Amino acid sequence: MATAAGPRPAGLDAHALPDVAAAFGQPGPFVTVYLDVEPDVEDAAHRSDVHWKDVRKVLEEAGAPARALDAIAAVVPDAHFRGAAMGAVANGRGLLLERSFEDPLKQDLARAASLPSVPPMIEEAQSEPTHVVVLVDRVGGDIVLVDAKGDGRVISVDPERPDDPVIRRSKPGGWSQRVYQQRAMNRWKSDAEQVAEATARIATDARARVVILAGEPQAVHFFRESLPRGFTVELREIPGSRAAGADTDAMAEEVVRVVATAVAEDTVRVLEKFREERGQHDRAADGAEPTLAALAAAQVDLLLVHDDPADQRTAWFGPEPNMVGIDAETVQAMGVEEPTEGRLIDVAVRAAFGTGAATWIVPDHGGPAERIGAILRFASPTGSG
Numbered sequence: 001m002a003t004a005a006g007p008r009p010a011g012l013d014a015h016a017l018p019d020v021a022a023a024f025g026q027p028g029p030f031v032t033v034y035l036d037v038e039p040d041v042e043d044a045a046h047r048s049d050v051h052w053k054d055v056r057k058v059l060e061e062a063g064a065p066a067r068a069l070d071a072i073a074a075v076v077p078d079a080h081f082r083g084a085a086m087g088a089v090a091n092g093r094g095l096l097l098e099r100s101f102e103d104p105l106k107q108d109l110a111r112a113a114s115l116p117s118v119p120p121m122i123e124e125a126q127s128e129p130t131h132v133v134v135l136v137d138r139v140g141g142d143i144v145l146v147d148a149k150g151d152g153r154v155i156s157v158d159p160e161r162p163d164d165p166v167i168r169r170s171k172p173g174g175w176s177q178r179v180y181q182q183r184a185m186n187r188w189k190s191d192a193e194q195v196a197e198a199t200a201r202i203a204t205d206a207r208a209r210v211v212i213l214a215g216e217p218q219a220v221h222f223f224r225e226s227l228p229r230g231f232t233v234e235l236r237e238i239p240g241s242r243a244a245g246a247d248t249d250a251m252a253e254e255v256v257r258v259v260a261t262a263v264a265e266d267t268v269r270v271l272e273k274f275r276e277e278r279g280q281h282d283r284a285a286d287g288a289e290p291t292l293a294a295l296a297a298a299q300v301d302l303l304l305v306h307d308d309p310a311d312q313r314t315a316w317f318g319p320e321p322n323m324v325g326i327d328a329e330t331v332q333a334m335g336v337e338e339p340t341e342g343r344l345i346d347v348a349v350r351a352a353f354g355t356g357a358a359t360w361i362v363p364d365h366g367g368p369a370e371r372i373g374a375i376l377r378f379a380s381p382t383g384s385g
Contacts, residue, residue: 010266011302011358012122016130016207020118021353023089023096024321028340030096031059031068032117034087034109039080052076055110064112071095087124089116099124109309115317115346119307122349123361129209131259132233134199135242136215136223141195142242145202155198192222199223203233210262212255214240234262270360271367274304274375278368283376287369288313288344289326295351296322296334299376303352303359305345306371313344321354348372 014021023030033055037048056069068090075098079086083100090096099121111117133144146152203211211233213220220237227235236258240251277284283301285294292315294300316328318336324347325331331339342350352359357374364371 010270011360012125013356013358014353016358017122017125017353019097020121023116023118024350024353026091026093026096028091028114029063029065029068029112030089030091030114030116031064031072032087032089032109032111032113033059033072034085034101034105034120035076035079036085036104036108037076037080037083039084044080045077048076048080055108059110059112062112065092067092067094087121089118097121107309111343113343113346114340115342115350117343117346118349119305119345119359119361122359123307126361127263128259129263130206131255131262132199132203132206132208132211133255134195134211134213134215134223135240136192136195136213136219137242138191138216138219140191141199141215141219141223143195143199143202145206145208147206155202192219193226196223196226197228200228200231200233204231208233209266210234210236210259212258213237214251215242236262267360267362270302270304270375271362274368274373277375278373282379285374285376288315288372291348291368291372291374292324292326292330292351294374294376294380295348295355295357296324296330297380298322298355299378299380300352300355300357300374301377302375303348303357304362304368304373304375305348305359306362306364306367307345308364308371311343311345311371314341315344315347316341317347317350321351324348324351345372 035048035051035055038044041047052073056073059069071090071094072088075086075088075095079100083102085101085103085105087099087101088095088097097116097118101124105120109117109120128146130145130147133146135142143155144152145155199211213223213235214237215223224235238251238254238258240246240254274284278286285291285300291300291303295303315324315326316331316339317324318331318334318339323331323334323336325334328339328341349359367373
């Protein structure tokens with residue numbers, strides 16, 4: 001019987017968010033906007049448009065490119081259909097990123113800068129990692145794959161059963177009862193094997209954080225037994241059924257709870273690992289300057305940041321992702337004649353995406369000093385803590 005060996009390491013990278021990585025490859029300046037859009041009020045589109053026009057004036061005064069502002073303006077009117085808040089990034093070529101947020105924001109953000117500000121998008125994706133929901137019964141299963149942007153698709157595994165009395169007959173009588181029951185159990189097991197194999201393939205390919213399983217007890221049992229050896233995605237079971245009339249709202253609430261719990265556990269593990277490495281003066285960088293130095297050396301495995309919209313600290317960067325430093329002189333020493341200044345957190349996140357590192361948004365307390373740090377792939381010869 002296959003069991004889960006534990007979750008994947010936490011963190012979102014260019015593989016998980018390829019559009020974010022692509023945006024960093026575009027030329028600046030960039031306009032980043034995060035707005036509440038009030039979906040539950042009358043005339044929501046008009047209210048959002050009025051709100052946006054006030055924000056746009058501020059951005060125009062900051063020198064934001066008109067084409068970037070026009071690109072964001074085009075997505076504001078319908079944003080309330082998709083969530084309680086929206087986020088968008090654009091440059092002089094047009095819209096680069098758009099996100100919807102289920103919950104209202106702590107505060108609006110409007111920024112014209114040398115780099116896009118994507119930590120809120122990363123945190124939203126972090127809060128709902130790619131996961132798989134599986135509902136199984138005696139004739140197959142439904143596999144729901146939900147990606148890091150909240151988009152879902154359903155894959156049904158239902159072997160065809162034309163005129164098959166084994167499936168239709170629940171209480172065969174007489175001398176053949178045990179034979180029918182055994183044949184039915186064999187079919188259940190065969191179907192469960194197909195669902196388990198498909199689930200393992202889908203979850204592994206999608207790098208799912210967790211597989212959430214519900215259904216008829218016997219089918220669930222067969223599914224668990226049928227998972228391939230070596231399957232490492234965490235498996236959690238919830239109450240629920242695939243049958244018509246099942247309480248799908250209750251199942252959905254339970255899925256949300258399980259996913260939120262998994263994310264919280266990931267954050268705890270990440271911070272514990274960071275503190276362990278920092279305490280050993282081994283594979284950790286703590287604070288702005290050590291973290292940027294580790295990013296410049298392509299040494300970072302997982303970047304940890306707490307993103308405060310009011311945090312306007314800056315750093316410097318060059319054309320390549322690993323050309324970063326706490327000051328212009330550091331980047332000039334890398335051969336960059338005219339480094340560009342950017343917001344510290346945005347410089348660090350760009351470097352992480354460009355050097356194969358993952359990023360995790362952490363709370364303000366209990367994490368790295370100066371709200372930025374990293375778990376490293378390898379230790380520096382003299383230590384990096």
